[in-house]
Amino acid sequence: MLALKLGKSLSSNDISLTNSYTIELTGTEYITFDSAAEDFNAAEGSVSVWTRLSSMSASGFIFRIQADSNNLIQLFYHNASGEIRFAYKAAGTTRTVVFDGSALEGDGDWHHLLATWKTSTNKLEIFLDGVSKATQTTALGTFAGTPSLFDVGQNTAGANFYKGLVAEFGIFERNVTTSAVYGSEAKNRVIDLTGQTGLKGYWKFNEGSGAKALDSSGNGKTGDIFNTPTWSTSTPQ
Numbered sequence: 001m002l003a004l005k006l007g008k009s010l011s012s013n014d015i016s017l018t019n020s021y022t023i024e025l026t027g028t029e030y031i032t033f034d035s036a037a038e039d040f041n042a043a044e045g046s047v048s049v050w051t052r053l054s055s056m057s058a059s060g061f062i063f064r065i066q067a068d069s070n071n072l073i074q075l076f077y078h079n080a081s082g083e084i085r086f087a088y089k090a091a092g093t094t095r096t097v098v099f100d101g102s103a104l105e106g107d108g109d110w111h112h113l114l115a116t117w118k119t120s121t122n123k124l125e126i127f128l129d130g131v132s133k134a135t136q137t138t139a140l141g142t143f144a145g146t147p148s149l150f151d152v153g154q155n156t157a158g159a160n161f162y163k164g165l166v167a168e169f170g171i172f173e174r175n176v177t178t179s180a181v182y183g184s185e186a187k188n189r190v191i192d193l194t195g196q197t198g199l200k201g202y203w204k205f206n207e208g209s210g211a212k213a214l215d216s217s218g219n220g221k222t223g224d225i226f227n228t229p230t231w232s233t234s235t236p237q
Contacts, residue, residue, distance in 0.1 A: 019190075021231045022167040023205040023213075026054075029229035030153035030161065031213050036201045036221035037065055037150040041173035042090075042143035045200075046116045047075060048172075048181040050190065050236040052165040055106040060162035061155045062113070063169070067145030075115050075126075076160065077101060084133075086115040086126045090141035097124045099133035110165070110236035112182050116175045119143070130182045152203075152223070165232055167205050170217075174198035190236055194218075207231070 023031070047063060059079045066072030070092040078085050082102025088095050097115075104111055114127040117140070125135045149156040152169060170181065170193040180196060183189025193202050194216055202217040208231045213223035 019167065019204060019206045019235050021206050021208040021233060022050075022165045022235055023225070024165050024230040024232045025153045025162050026230065027060075027161045027163050029225070029227040030151055031203075031223045031225050033150040033152070033201060033203070033213075033221055033223045034148060036171070036215075036219075036223075037147040039173075039200055039219070039221075040065055040147045040150070040171075041200070042067075042071070042073070042119075042147065044118045044120065044174055045073075046114060046172040046174065046176045046181075048112070048114050048168070048170045048176070048193065049075075050110055050112050050167045050169075052108070052110045052234065052236070053077065053101070053104045053106065054163040054165075056163050059160050060164075061151070061153065061160050062162055062166070063150075063152045064154075064156050065147050065150040066156055067143070067147045071144050071147075073117065074155070075113065076155075077105070077162070084113070084126065084128070086124060086134075088117050088124055088140055090119075090143040093141050095124055095136060095138055095140055097126045097134035097136050099126065099128065101128075110167075110234075112236070114176070114178060114181055118175050127178055127182075130178045132178075165234055167236055168193070168202075169205070170196075170202040171200050172196070172198045173200050 061076040064074040084101035153162045201221045215221040
């Protein structure tokens with residue numbers, strides 16, 4: 001992915017190199033946003049995240065939110081197959097969209113992932129760098145219970161830790177378009193999500209130190225960071 005040229009003009013919602021840090025997960029660190037799970041919309045939503053995937057020796061979860069083991073939504077890298085998988089599980093039935101992400105592993109580049117779900121249309125979709133990679137429209141079923149666990153970097157049960165840099169993690173209670181979260185004029189342009197309709201949580205991971213991930217959505221859903229991750233100055237701008 002080409003680096004953003006400093007001389008380029010930027011639209012009003014581009015971050016324009018304001019972030020100094022991103023969080024680096026090396027296989028033991030993770031972040032919990034359990035308070036954000038309380039307001040989670042299991043019927044329709046989107047997750048937008050920037051990541052630079054490191055070399056993986058096992059599968060790792062970018063995020064997982066769940067009410068219980070039969071009702072959850074998750075985005076993860078499946079190491080054995082080299083696939084990025086987005087799964088929606090309701091009442092014990094899992095629907096999944098998948099694409100080959102093996103070229104991303106250890107490539108040293110930042111990539112943008114967008115995953116969307118909508119039960120009224122039974123649609124799951126996943127995008128890589130602004131391009132739709134997979135969809136499915138098989139009945140999603142009825143999500144039971146209220147989510148109470150919401151993690152980035154592990155599977156909410158202390159396993160399958162993710163390895164890579166993570167930045168600009170946003171979750172919405174509606175389907176968003178790629179143009180709302182990913183700059184189309186320059187392929188690696190970051191868009192500031194602040195103030196967008198339906199934004200429930202937005203964590204830039206720009207703190208640089210400490211054990212808290214601050215919420216830039218205005219909803220006060222601060223995350224807790226565990227096991228002292230590294231703060232990197234590599235950013236997706």
